[in-house]
Amino acid sequence: MLPQLGTVDLGNNMFSCGFPSTLTSCRLLTAVRLASNQLRGEISPKIVKMKSPSFLSLSDNHLTNITSAIRNLLGCKNLSVLILSKNFTNEAIPNDDHINFQMGFEVLALGGCKLTGQIPLWLGKLRELQVLDLSVNQITGSIPGCQQYNNLLNFPPAIFLRNNSLTGTIPIEIGRLKYLTAVRLAYNQPQGQISPEIVMMTPLSFLSLSGNNLSYMTGAIRILTGCKNLIVLILSSNFMNEAMPNYDLKKISDVLQNLQAPDCGGCELIGPFPLWLCNLRKLQVLGLSGNQITGSIPRCGSGNYRAYSISTCHVTMFLEYFPKELGRLQALQSHQDQLNSRYMELPLYILLTC
Secondary structure, three states: OOOOOOEEEOOOOOOOOOOOHHHHHOOOOOEEEOOOOOOEEOOOHHHHHOOOOOEEEOOOOEEOOHHHHHHHHOOOOOOOEEEOOOOOOOOEOOOOOOOOOOOOOOEEEOOOOOOEEEOOHHHHHOOOOOEEEOOOOEEEOEOOOOOOOOOHHHOOOEEEOOOOOOEOOOOHHHHHOOOOOEEEOOOOOOEEOOOHHHHHOOOOOEEEOOOOEEOOHHHHHHHHOOOOOOOEEEOOOOOOOOEOOOOOHHHHHHHOOOOOEEEOOOOOOEEEOOHHHHHOOOOOEEEOOOOEEEEEOOOOOOOOOOEEEOOOOOOOEEEOOOOHHHHHOOOOOOOOEEOOHHHOOOOOEEOOOO
16 A cells, blocks of 8 residues: 555544554655544554554544554664654553664654653763653652663753652753753652753753742852853742842843743842843843842843733733833734744743733
8 A cells, every 4th residue: 555655744633443454555655644533443554564663643632552552663764753652541651671673763752741750860861862852741759860770871862841740959960961051840749959061061051940949049049150052041939939040241141142932920029129130132032020139120221122021910010111121122922922933942922810
């Protein structure tokens, strides 16, 4: 059947039953997308008959038995991108140390499955992995350090672990991930302070740690000034009721010269508006809603702000006057907006409400 077929995209339909066995006879098939259908059951071992697929997306279906699925897919020797998100609901994440995909395997997405268990050791063996998405699961335990992973340096440049139940502290070994460009650990349960070793991740441009139990914001900002390539920094819903950090203006603007989207909303921070934020030359998004900032709205000049979120009406307490300088922010937009994705590792959406 269709022996020359190379690409199949049947996503966002209502196909049901299991993975179509007829596709296994298409020996030249390199890309298959069956995402957002009604596929049910397990992935058949016959899938290994497809020798050529490098891209396989089966996300948002009703597949079961993730352990069997991963074992069967190991037989697809050319796989580079594997997207299985929103399947295998409430199953245990596979913990077989013998799992190891072939060279060239770059993307593994298991987000939104509500998987249980701890981060498995075999992930440290995927030497060419570029993106690992384990977000929106029920993964427990601590964020892995060198004691859990001998191959920690092999972890991918982009790791997404948001909305899990990880606990403990952010390990100092995370600084050994020198090729990491994007980290999303939002809405877990780590606590304590940000480790100074994080500055060793020189390429880091996207960092989201929102919704955790972090403390000592003054120290956190001081440490993060060492991450000179940071573009997006999301620290919202941490550092509860601490003082808003204030620093030497020129020093901050010099070391965070690439920062475009800092968000410290929902922290109940106390004190005046931090003037060093006005000196961030490339600032496009500023999120300070849900705090207890007092005093005057600063005169920050006519920068390139596209979203200026400083108020949740009932919490933030700016006084005196509304500065006319805000009227000169021509790029300011007050509706849902997406920043130019050229500037960041992940898309970022901003919704301003009052």
